[in-house]
Amino acid sequence: MNECVFSADRKYRYLLIHRWEPESPERSCMWIALNPSIADESGLDNTLTRIRSFSRAAGFNAFYMANLFALVSTDLKAMKRHSDPVGPDNDDHIRRIAFQILTIFVAWGTHGRHQNRDREVLGLLARLGRTELLCFGNNKDGSPKHPLHLSGKLKPVDFLG
Secondary structure, X not given: OEXXXXXXXXXXXXXXXXXXXXXXXXXXXXXXEOOOOOOEOOEOOHXXXXXXXXXXXXXXXXXXXXXXXXXXXXXXXXXXXXXXXOOOOHHHHHHHHHHHOOOEEEOOOHHHHHHHHHHHHHHHHHHOOOOXXXXXXXXXXXXXXXXXXXXXXXXXXXXXX
């Protein structure tokens, strides 16, 4: 089971919280990727299953998942065509969780540049004093790699974006 924060119409998923050792004290990290897919209160999608594996290997037992764009969509082109893929409350949720959790992984891939959103979120994090970010590799354009097809043997590195 996951905890989720959706908009009232469920068009936007602002946050998903996944824990797997409820009897232990929480050791949580935050992830910021591109946009939510089908994961909800009842299950994880393939990307979040990978994120759980990377988080567990890094010593965490919970993750808080946010995204540059909160629009729930499995179609990247449709997400990019949408009039407001970010969502009205997305920055508030990113800000709140980034303020509370020390370790932040970024993983939005090359499409994070849409609407200059990657720079907006990096600026938001910088204003919170959160400039030490981690990722699991950088793409040629400097964006943080998306975790879905990465080797599970990778270790986190500093994001230099």
